[in-house]
Amino acid sequence: MTRLRGALGAFLLSTASFTSAAVAQDDAVTTFTLDNGMEVVVVEDNRAPVVQHMLWYRAGSADEPVGSSGVAHFLEHLLFKATDTLKDGEFSAIVAANGGRDNAFTSYDYTAYFQRVAADRLGLMMQMEADRMRNINFTDENVATERDVILEERNQRTDSNPRALFGEQMNAAQYLNHRYGVPIIGWRHEMETLDRDDALGFYDTYYYPNNAILVVSGDVDADEVRALAETHYGVIPANPDLPERIRSAEPPQTAERRLIYRDARVAQEYVSRSYLAPERDPGAQRAAAALTLLAEVLGGGQTSYMTEKLQFESQKAVFSGAFYRGVSLDDTTFDVVIVPAPGVSLEEAETAMDETLVQFLVDGVDAEQLDRIKYQLRASQIYARDDVDRIARRYGAALSVGLTVDDVQAWPDILQSITTDEIMAAARDVLDRNASVTGWLTRPDTSEVTQ
C-alpha cells in the first residue's frame, strides 16, 4: 500500500516544476503533538526499507549550570549505560543485533539520539529510547570510566588540534555573558569534577517528553508512527516544572577584541574574525536569511567576492571564506577567514581582508551571482529529497532552537525573496568591529626570546 502510493507520487513529482516540487517535499512531512507535549515530525520516503529514528532534547551545553561545563555531553555518553531494564551497553547491542547503527550528539542548544535501522524495527527503537528517557540507572563506576572517555575525547578533538583550541579562545572572547562562550565538550578543569549528581541533575531537569522532539524519517507511514509514538512515548508524564529557557543575555558589545593564539603545532597560520550576529527567530527570519545569502555572496565558493578579490586578483590568500549558522537559540556569529599566501604576513592578510570587506560595501551584490545562488538553493530542494534523513535533521535542529514547522517550511521562499538591498543592509549591520573578535593563529614568536 505504502509502496504503491510512493510510486504514484513519484510519477507526479517527476513532471513537477520547482515550485510544486517544493510543496511536494512539505507534503512528505507530517507533524503533530502528543498529549504530553512531545512534538513529532515524520518525513516519508518509501524508496528503501530504512528508517531513521531521532529524539532531540531542547537541552544543550548552553543550558548547563555554571561550573559544570560539559555535563550535557557527559550525560549523552551515560545514556548508553544501563536503565532499569537494560544492562550496560545493551541498548547499542540490540540496535546492532538488528542490523542498525546508533549514536548521539550534543550541541549548544540540543542533545539528540538516533538509530538508523530496517523500517520494521521502528517500534523497538521507540521502546528503548522511551525507556532511557526516564529510567536511566548508571553506576559510580560508569561515571568514573566515562569521565575518562570524555577527557580522551577532549584530547582528541580539542587539545590535539591547535585550530580547535584557537576556536575555543575566539568563542570565549566573543561572548561576554552568554554560555555560547563555553565549549560544548566543557573546560577540562570542570569536566574533571563532573559526577553522578551533575549528570542526574541535568537529566531530571530536561529529559521529559514535553522537552523533546521525535523526528522519524524514511520508509514509514505517519499514522503508524503516531500510533507507535503514543504507545511508547505518550505514556510518559510531562514535567510540569520544566524551566523556561532563559539564558544570561549579551550586553551591548562596544569594544573590538583581538587575540593571538600561539602553538608550535600550527602548520598553516591564518586570521579569523567573528562578528556577533542575529539568529533565525520564529516568524522573523528575514535578517537571518539575508545573512545566509551574504555569506554565500561574500565568501561561499569559487565565484564569491572574497575569492575573486583575494585569491584570483590580489593573490594574497590561499583560501578565504565567510560563514554563518542561523539555526541557534540566541545570538550567533558571522565569520570571515583568510589563509595567507606564502610570503604574506598575517598583518598584510588581515589588511587585505578588511580592504575587501570595505570595498564590498561600496560595490554591492552582483545580481547575476545572486541569481545563480538562488537557483542553486531551489535545486537543493530537489536534491534534498534524495536524503530525507537530512531533512529530518533540519527539522530536529530548528525545532530544538524554538523555530516552528511553519518557519522551516517558509525558509526556502524567504531566501528566494531576499533583495540585494536587504543583503547590503545585513552586511552593514553585521560587519561592526565593536562586536567582533579578530584572532591570529600562529606559531610561537621565537624572536621574543632574544629580545
Next chain:
Amino acid sequence: MTRLAVALILSFLASLPARAEVQIQEVVSPGGITAWLVQEPSIPFTALELRFRGGASLDDPDTRGAINLMTGLLEEGAADLDARAFARTLEGLAASLDYDVGPDSLSVSARFLTENRDEAVALLRASLIEPRFDQDAIDRVREQVLTGLRSDAKDPGKIARETFNKMAFGDHPYGSNYRGTLESVAALTRDDIVAAHGKVLARDRLYVGAVGDITPDELGVLLDNLLGALPETGAPQPGPADVTITGGYTVVDFNTPQSVAIFGQLGVEQDDPDFFAARVLNQILGAGGFESRLMTEVREKRGLTYGVYSFLLPRDHAATLQGQVASANDRVAEAVSVIRDEWARAATEGVTPDELTAAKTFVTGAYPLQFSGNGRIAGIMVGMQMLGLPIDYIATRNEKVDAVTLEDVNRVAAELLTPDALHFVVVGQPEGLETTEPNEG
C-alpha cells in the same frame, strides 16, 4: 517492564530485515561503454559515478603528486572556459562535479538536474577531455596542495599513517603519500600534469554507475558523448605490493598531549574464500560500534580512549588488517597492551557462538541500509564492478555471510591474527613505549 522483555524476544525471532530492492541493469552504449544503471525517476536528477582504476598509484616516482594535482585541476578551467568562468557555469547549472583521487582510483561524482542535463554533461565532458591546465591555475592549486602537506606534517594521525605505509609497502606507490612531498609537488611542471592526465583517464580502466531520472537509451547516448573521446589505454597498473612490515613498535616523537597509534599486519584479499569469515571476525574484534571487543576492553571497561577500531583494507595490490587508537601519553601504553592481548585472545580462543550470531545479524542487517540515496548507490555499483562481482551480487551477498560457521571464523582467527607480527606506529610522547629493532618483533 514486561512489555519491554516480550518485545525484545520478538525482535530476535522476527525475520531478517528486508532485502535491498535495487534493480540494476547493464547498459552498453552504442560506442561500447558499459555502465550499471538503476532507474529512479521519482526525483528529477541523476547521480553519475565514474572511476578510473589505478588512480594516484600510476604516478612516476620522480613526479609523485602529479596525478593528485592534475585531479585538483580538472575543475579549474576547460575548453574555452578559464577557472572562474568554469565555476560560474557550474553554479549556474546547480550541478555538482566532484573529482577525487586515491591509491586505487580516480573518481568523478556528478549530480545534475534533468532539466539541464545536456549542459551539465557538456561541462563535465570538457573537464575530462579538454582540461586547460592553465599555469596560473596550476600555481594556485599547487599552493593549496602544499598547504595541505604542511598541515599533514604537523598532524599526528597523518604522520602515523605515512610512517606506517612506508614501513608496510616500501617502494610500492602505496608506501608513499599520493599527494607527493613538498619537494616533488613544488617541482611539478605543466608537462607533468598533462602526462598525468594521459596515464589515468583512459577507457580501458573506466567503470560507470548511474542512478536517477534517466533511461538506458538516454544513458547510452550520454556515455558516448561524455567519454567516447577518451584514449583507449593509459599507464600500466603498478602490480602487487610486498607487505614488508614486521611486529614491533615505532615511536615518532611529537609534542602533543595525546598519542595516536596506527597498527596493522597482513590482511585478506577481497576475492579470498575466507574473506567473509575475516569480515565477520573483524566485526567482532574491532569494527563494531560500541560492541566490538576492542571498544569494550579499551573504552568501555577502562576509559583509555574515545575510539578504537580495526578494519580490513583489501586494496587492489595489497591486503592489510589495520587499526587506530588515540590515548593520552601516559595511558597509550596500556591501550596498546590491551589491543595486543585482544589480538592474541581472538587468535588462540576464537569467538563465541553468541558473538558470531550477533556479528552475522549485524553484517547482514546493515547491508540493505547502505542502499539509500542515488549517489551512494551509484558509488556502490562502481565498487562492485571494480571487484568483478556479478550484477546480481546484492541479492546473494548476505547468503555468503550467513554461510560463515564458527569453525570458519576460529580457523581464520588462528591463521590471520598474528599478535607477534602486529606493528604499532605511535606518534606523540608515549610513556613506556620505545621503538623496537626490526628483528625484535
